[in-house]
Amino acid sequence: MVRSRQSLTKAPRGPFLALCARLEKTPTLFSLRRSETRAYRDQFAALLARHTKGSPIDLGREPFAEFVKQCKKYDANLPKRLRAALSYRTKKANSQRRTHARLVSKLGLGPASEAAKLAAFQNVVPTIHLRCLKKADPDLFKWVCESPETKGVWEAWVNDKPLSDKRHSRREMMVEDPGQLAYIVAADQNAIIRDSNTGEIICVVICDFCADIEVVAWLGTDKLQQKEDTGKLVLVGYSAGSRSHPCFDWTRNILSKKHTAEFLRSHDMAVSSSLALFWNMMRARLPSELLADLDKYLESNQLCRMDANHTMGATNDGQGEYYIQKGAKVVGFAHEQLAPPAAVMGANYARSIHWEHQPHCFAYSWTTGRNTSEGGSFYIATHGIKIEQSANTFIAWQPRLAHGTSMLACEPGQTVPPFAQEGLSIVSSMRLAATWKRYHEGLISAEQAAKEYADSLEDGIEDGQDGTSA
Known part of the structure; x- marks a missing residue:
């Protein structure tokens, strides 16, 4: 029987918030703030793997996406600096999406028959x-x-x-x-x-x-x-x-x-x-x-x-x-x-x-x-x-x-x-x-x-x- 992705991914509230508290005290937030780009996103995912090794937290096959999802779920309880890093990252990602759309239009990179x-x-x-x-x-x-x-x-x-x-x-x-x-x-x-x-x-x-x-x-x-x-x-x-x-x-x-x-x-x-x-x-x-x-x-x-x-x-x-x-x-x-x-x-x-x-x-x-x-x-x-x-x-x-x-x-x-x-x-x-x-x-x-x-x-x-x- 094939289990769903939800059953394979586990991020219990207590251990996950403890993880967030640890991350806030490390340079890891530097990578998170800049994770709208792939290099920093991959770097942050690698750091996540290191911090969750041996813990009950399983972020699945896409650890970065799952981490952000869980952060949204527990937003009210997140440490202040971590919440600020996520907010900064979201603003940068939205700005990049707008710039991306303008570039695609200006350079004519959109799909055409x-x-x-x-x-x-x-x-x-x-x-x-x-x-x-x-x-x-x-x-x-x-x-x-x-x-x-x-x-x-x-x-x-x-x-x-x-x-x-x-x-x-x-x-x-x-x-x-x-x-x-x-x-x-x-x-x-x-x-x-x-x-x-x-x-x-x-x-x-x-x-x-x-x-x-x-x-x-x-x-x-x-x-x-x-x-x-x-x-x-x-x-x-x-x-x-x-x-x-x-x-x-x-x-x-x-x-x-x-x-x-x-x-x-x-x-x-x-x-x-x-x-x-x-x-x-x-x-x-x-x-x-x-x-x-x-x-x-x-x-x-x-x-x-x-x-x-x-x-x-x-x-x-x-x-x-x-x-x-x-x-x-x-x-x-x-x-x-x-x-x-x-x-x-x-x-x-x-x-x-x-x-x-x-x-x-x-x-x-x-x-x-x-x-x-x-x-x-x-x-x-x-x-x-x-x-x-x-x-x-x-x-x-x-x-x-x-x-x-x-x-x-x-x-x-x-x-x-x-x-x-x-x-x-x-x-x-x-x-x-x-x-x-x-x-x-x-x-x-x-x-x-x-x-x-x-x-x-x-x-x-x-x-x-x-x-x-x-």
């Missing part, structure tokens, strides 16, 4: 048709500069800096010729660009992607130097490992040993939350044509989600809890989709014209900050497209098509803010799904998987084809 999303999308993003060029413009495998002055700033870095990867050849530099480009998407312009022959989407550009400038200001980046690229680009989330040592693990991007474990957990949560917001904004605004392939990739490979190294309560269906910081307020989002397992964050990043193999059709970027008037433009060379950058701009593109980012008008080697340009992208490694599958199913050891992938791995970048084929 596919038809409604498509209509809204087409209403604000005009469609342009372009043909695929016979010859890439800008030139394949060249660094692009938007002026001779910027070229002069970067020449020594490009020509003299030792190559960290000997498999890559040194790239030449070129100054763009705007008259040769097929189309320039202005910094304040939205656009859907389709191939005039196939009708497929080449790229999508959405300006003012996030309607709340305080939220955009919160989206910071943490980065590392990346090979022959300018600026910084760092992998965040879960990684398939390096070419020499593939493995499935949470990326470790902070090299300093001075930081506390709490700081590192907070950093992982902030990174994963930033990408979760990006992912949910994409899902709320983009039609299935731009997301279906990625959804299929995630589902068919049963990939985990970016969950701050197992601290966001991720479920098997990819849901969990993330937060947004809006000014001084921190707003939680529970039971929401978490981001795909891997992404990149970058600052002052540029790359010569190239293409990549990726396990799904589109990649997605969000330029969150920009403090320069030149450089950092995004090119899709197969169709002669230049996308002028501005802060708070979203771009979706096909990595298999030749693309790149122009040199920024900033000093080479700048490693501290304010950055000329920064942002984040959702991309995937060709190795990620296979590594996850073997790791998840326990078919072979991590060491065996590492050797297998190292033996068969291809970079998937700049493989010598012309990059214009379908």
Whole structure:
């Protein structure tokens, strides 16, 4: 016979009020006052478990909720400081709910049908048709500069800096010729660009992607130097490992040993939350044509989600809890989709014209900050497209098509803010799904998987084809 939850949960009046009296005299009330956020709520629940161990009090499977319920039942008899802490917590929780509702409305995160999303999308993003060029413009495998002055700033870095990867050849530099480009998407312009022959989407550009400038200001980046690229680009989330040592693990991007474990957990949560917001904004605004392939990739490979190294309560269906910081307020989002397992964050990043193999059709970027008037433009060379950058701009593109980012008008080697340009992208490694599958199913050891992938791995970048084929 299955007993009801009520019969399993016991909080006798005497022992429960004695518990409350003990709690009032401990620092536990600090966690209770701030328990509108999950971290403090979990912390308080853990302290409750410690204080009720061996007692006749059973708070059931949801101890925090049951504790609050019992406190309401015995409200008149609660210690004064405990009652004040609960009152403060209720006010904070109600305030957060109101802020949450306003953010959901302002950022367009509410549920919408596919038809409604498509209509809204087409209403604000005009469609342009372009043909695929016979010859890439800008030139394949060249660094692009938007002026001779910027070229002069970067020449020594490009020509003299030792190559960290000997498999890559040194790239030449070129100054763009705007008259040769097929189309320039202005910094304040939205656009859907389709191939005039196939009708497929080449790229999508959405300006003012996030309607709340305080939220955009919160989206910071943490980065590392990346090979022959300018600026910084760092992998965040879960990684398939390096070419020499593939493995499935949470990326470790902070090299300093001075930081506390709490700081590192907070950093992982902030990174994963930033990408979760990006992912949910994409899902709320983009039609299935731009997301279906990625959804299929995630589902068919049963990939985990970016969950701050197992601290966001991720479920098997990819849901969990993330937060947004809006000014001084921190707003939680529970039971929401978490981001795909891997992404990149970058600052002052540029790359010569190239293409990549990726396990799904589109990649997605969000330029969150920009403090320069030149450089950092995004090119899709197969169709002669230049996308002028501005802060708070979203771009979706096909990595298999030749693309790149122009040199920024900033000093080479700048490693501290304010950055000329920064942002984040959702991309995937060709190795990620296979590594996850073997790791998840326990078919072979991590060491065996590492050797297998190292033996068969291809970079998937700049493989010598012309990059214009379908």
